[in-house]
Every structure is written in structure tokens, then in C-alpha cells.
Amino acid sequence: MDSETRLILLMSIMFTATVVIFSALGEDRLDLYVSMFTLEYFVSIALHGAFKPKVGLYMNIIGYFLLAVFSLIVVGRVIEVLYGVYIWDMLRL
């Protein structure tokens, strides 16, 4: 099995397990799922090792995007603690 297939398989298993386990536990916070996906993404990338330069560039872009989303989640939680308003709930129709 080549390293790319291993990475895809590992990420798929981790993401699916997260959704199955958290939903079985009755978890309803989307930010928790997204934070776990971000963590799992970085763990998988670290386990894979170095990428070809072009692939590495795209992986870094995805990583920066996930990190930005994670930062927004943290900011959202801080706002919730300070003002009692949560951004995710405001987005829902």
C-alpha cells in the first residue's frame, strides 16, 4: 500500500470514527467535531511525513484554512464566555 493510500485511509477512518462516536454519545456541538477533524488532519499529516513540493504546498493551504477555522471557533467560545452569545447558534435558521 503506498503512502498516499495509507493517508486517505487513515483520515477516512478517523473522520468516520469521530462522527460515529460523538453522535452515539449525543454530542451536538459542531465546533467540537470540527476541532477534532482539524486535530486528526494534522496528526495524519505528521504521520505521513514529507510530501512532494507541490502537494506540500496544497496541504499547507488546507492546514492554514483549518487552523483559521479552529481559531474562529476559539474566538466564538471566548465571546460566549464573555457575552453569553454563541456565533454557531446565530447561524442556524
Add this chain to the structure above:
Amino acid sequence: MKDLSQAYRAVGLMLIPSGIILFTLAFFMLNSTPLSALGISMIILGSVILALSTGIPRMSAEAARLMVESSIRNTSALIEELGLRSRAVYLPSRLTDGKPMALIPLTSNPGHPKIDKPLPKRLIVRYGLKEEDVGVLMETPGSIVAGMLEKPSEPSESTAGTLESSLSTALVNVLGLVDSMKASINGEDIIVELSNPKITINGKTLASEVLGSPLASTVASLAAEALDKPVIVESEEPSKNRILLRLRVLE
């Protein structure tokens, strides 16, 4: 190989819109957090697969093998014509003009050439003060690969671990030439074990006797660069799904 790259692209391009649709439906209409999370995971996975599709080689392994084989035969012809018999010395970029290269001495001296200053970027170079200190300086696949990797900050401090990490990055992750590898350093000897090599060249050529096989040549160039010292290929022992390489570091 082109098919595999296209398959990756197709899967990636299918997963991203599907994930967006699933997330939109689940988050805004069904109000289901697990399904929304599933949509997000599909978007991330689709993006990763799309990114990986850019790294799959467009040329088939068979075509690459044929090109390497013809290149080796040409090099063999050149080596035979020049009457070169000595084993090549793999030099780090510090001793050449910017990239690791292989020096084949014209004469078979009992000792290996001692090089302490950078050699000029020419095919035939003088590396010592004696008249017979002339050799052929050649680029090898490892010369190009080494340029793709980050140079260690303190090459002289390289250990078996850092050497293994550097070789593994190049051979397993970047080039995909072997499934896994192990390296150990014992004094001046380096032992590298390559598992399941993907490139094998039929028949023994003069180039493989002087430079080593394409894999050995790549490993030697990378090891020379990682340790910042000249390296020679001592022996190569291929067996079923495994190649055992013995390299020697020259001071």
C-alpha cells in the same frame, strides 16, 4: 498512472460538492449536527485527495524504467570508452558546484581520492596535485533529489536517525521508490536496508559496477549530502523484495 491521477481528481471533485450540499442541508434544514460534521469531513477529505492528485506522476513506471535503462546504457558506453574502472566517490554539494555529484577517478589508485576544496563544474576535473589526479564528475538521480530536500542545519552532527529520516523522506515519501527503509551507522560504515524496491534494472552494466544501481546511487548521493562527507558504495546485496546497501564514509 495518468488514470490514477484522474481517479483521485474525480473522487476529490465529487466529495467536495457532495460535502457542501450535505452540510448545507443538514445544518440549515435538518438541524442535524452529526450529518453537518459528516459534510465537513467530506469537504476536508475531498480537498486532501485533490491535493494528493497533483503529486501522482504522469509518466508510467514502465516508461520511467525504460528511460533510466537507456540513460544507464549511455553512461556505461561513456565509462567504457574512457576506460574508467574505479568506484565512484559521491561528493556533497560543499565539494562541488552546488549539488551532490559523483566523481569517477580516471586511475585506480589503491586509496580513494582526498578532496578538500570544491571542484569546478566540468565533466573532466582535476581533484589533486598529482598528474593522475583527474576524474569524471557526473550528476546522478540523487543530485536532483537532494535539491528537493531541506539541507540539515548541522550536517556533521547527523546520526543514523537523521540520516534515516532524510533518506526515508526522499525514497519513500517524495520518490516512492521503496516501501520502507532502515539505516544504521557503524563508524565509517553505513548500512541501508531497502524494502520492496520499485525500480529494478535488468542485467549488470559497467555503469552499475562503477556508480552502483540507480537506487544505490541515489542513496549514496543523499547520504553524502546528509553527512556532508564523501561516500562510496561498497556493496549491494539484492534479495527477494529487499536490497542491502553498504556505504563507506571517506574522511
